Amino acid sequence: MSSTKPIGLFDSGIGGTSIWKEIHNLLPNEDTIYLADSKNAPYGKKTKQEIIDLSAKNVEFLLEQNCKIIVVACNTATTNAINELRTKYNVPFIGIEPAIKPAANQSSTQTIGILATKGTLNSELFNKQVENLTNVNILEQVGYGLVELIEGGKIDSEEMRNLLKIYLRPMIKANIDYLVLGCSHYPYLIPEIEKIIPKHVRIIDSGQAVAKQTKAVLEKNDLLNVNEHKSQNIFYANSDPKVLKNILGFSNNVSYKDF
Known part of the structure; x- marks a missing residue:
């Protein structure tokens, strides 16, 4: 079994793209959808409940895009919200913690x-x-x-x-x-x-470890995309995507959208 559904990632902005790059390098066949919640950055200044609420909103957006696994590409969201997310949603989650x-x-x-x-x-x-x-x-x-x-x-x-x-x-x-x-x-x-x-x-930093864990969980759940194709990678941002574009550059298989 395998799945062609995309991997979903979210962060309080562009930082999680450092995690996305490691996952994309390790799993180049996988489509990805990345959500940059820059409008609410930084999460580190917010209360635990605010972080949980924002994280849940991000997860629901990614699930609406048919994502098969969610990578919480944010240390603050992981350490404050991932237990609640795993309880609330029936999808595998990958967190990121300081090494x-x-x-x-x-x-x-x-x-x-x-x-x-x-x-x-x-x-x-x-x-x-x-x-x-x-x-x-x-x-x-x-x-x-x-x-x-x-x-x-x-x-x-x-x-x-x-x-x-x-x-x-x-x-x-x-x-x-x-x-x-x-x-x-x-x-x-x-x-x-x-x-x-x-x-x-x-x-x-935790990038490579998170990528390896993502691959392991996909394999365990029979969710790896085994088709060899040029992946499609969509980046959603709720603020000016200029910095995001500067960091990622332009590519035929990368597109940017507002949310």
């Missing part, structure tokens, strides 16, 4: 840093994950203002560089050897982050 555990297990200095949204760091799911890691010192930093700058197309800006220096320098001083990116927007900052942190500090 704290592999960083902690591999750290030589027993000190790691995590850069994430307030909503992720304050979530019950994240704190349960951290409670079990008693062998490592975890420096948590809320990335105030980073998502807004990324959504505004200001990745390569002096304002961005200044914020990153403020957030990363205390971690460098504390001798971290791993930096965990706890927001799907943040992989787009890696070139800027690498200019600030020492070369020995490894940056970890």
